[in-house]
Amino acid sequence: MVLAVLAAYLSMVLGLGLFGHRLFRGTGEDYFLASRSIGPFVLVMTLLGTNMTAYTILGASGEAYQRGIIVFALMGSSTALLVPFQIYYLGIRSWQLGRRHGHVTQVQLVRQRYGSDSLGLLLFAVVVALMLPYLLIGVKGAGDALSILTGGPGAGLPGWIGSLAVCAVTYVYVSYGGMRSTSWVNALQTTVFLLFGVGAYVAVMSEFGGLESAMERLRSDHPGMASFGSDRYAALQMGSFMLLPLCTGAFPHLYSHWLSARSARSFRLAIVAYPLLVAATWFPSVTMGAVGRLQFEPPLDGPVLVKLIVANTGEIVAGCLAAGVFAAIMSSLDSQILSLGAMFTHDVVRHYGLGGKLGPARQVWFGRLFVLAFLAAAFVCSLFVSQSIFALGTWALTGFAGLLPVLAATLFWDRATAAGAAASIFVTAGLWAWFFWDSLSVHGPYSIGGTGLMPVGVIVPMAALALVVGSLLTRPPLAASGRPPDLAPAQQSLQDH
């Protein structure tokens, strides 16, 4: 039954994605940005769906199972607070410049703003490298979920089938329908997830006598999980995790969605509704994860959320949850691979003329092949990676958060220079690699020196410092001499479709 519900859902997603292709106008801008035609409702659902990954659903609940309700603050309310302001400042400004100059990717924006090819290439390389672990958590999460839903390790379907199914379905509709299909499917998937999430939540909590009863038991059986703690570790953790949602402003797939908006007004609903929608997704995920501790003793052999559903509900509900989990995963995966395809097509193939005499539509095929290779790499990695989804996701988000100073300065600080931006990116990459290497020798959750301070708490300030110092030590760009940065250096529009 679980598989039947899941197969029906995947077919529906595929059908909607392929239907989106019927409105395809045959241009690169239409493929990658849906001709900048996305309205407020689809935009808000897409932005939410894109940000709602396996990290939110499986990762957060798994972490809450270990650490309790603090996970809601560490990533839920901090996201609710900071992401809408990034949409307000970075999203609207990116949309404005993107429409004016025909940008499709962040690298185009950076290249045009600083007039530096090598800086664009550096940003491309770092973003692509960080996308691998971020994309990997979705692929791995789908495999883990399907395995548990069908009977668990050994008895159920092997995880690689779920991973492969998600990769294949997503790749087909993204390749065929581009941004329009991705946005439509995202809106559908976010709706499905919210509806099924509420249903699953009610079903599970009723088994514990309701939310209040479950929380009362959690407080008495595991008191540490019902509070945040008051030591220095908690303080450093809360302070540094606060910076993690800054990753959103540097996501290439969010940038693409910002540029797909029909008008600036389309952002209004997203900005206001975002905190409420984030709370509506993180609250059930975290509370169910924490309540899972009342039913299952560690160590677990799969995602706690899926195990709760399987143990406390019927097969149809379990199938619906599977669809909801897959919806959450695919609604991010599709945007991620579309933006990767856009970046490879625009920033490498077209920029360096690798497509030769091929037209823009044919050049898109290079992007599709690149995405196929990237997905294949993520799939293979998912077979061997043993780190938790939360840990993997946190590392990816940390790297993206370190890129935020450069992208914010690109949009708002006239005095920023290419040297300053390059210094900031190098500092981010170097510190990230150093901390990651350091974490390999640590068992359990990693913080710097075991103090509670997360790497993001060092990387973001240091990246910002490198940007400022590097910029002030180098010659001011043309823009700082009185011309707005979006007009300098004077280059032709990138609208080449």
Added chain:
Amino acid sequence: MRHGHPRWPLLVALAGCALFQNFWLWSDHRLVAGIPSNLAYHLSLCVVAAAALAAVVRWGWPGGLDG
């Protein structure tokens, strides 16, 4: 900022970051409205953030964007 965005929403964001650090409640185990007090606080913070953002959109919308 001459890009059309007013500065005061930044102060709203910083105020939100300050309110995020509810250290006076961190070790509190009480339930409020059926959920742990810290969880209730951060859930309320999300609602307050939505109200503040509605004000930002209403009174702090950058000019000349759709022209």
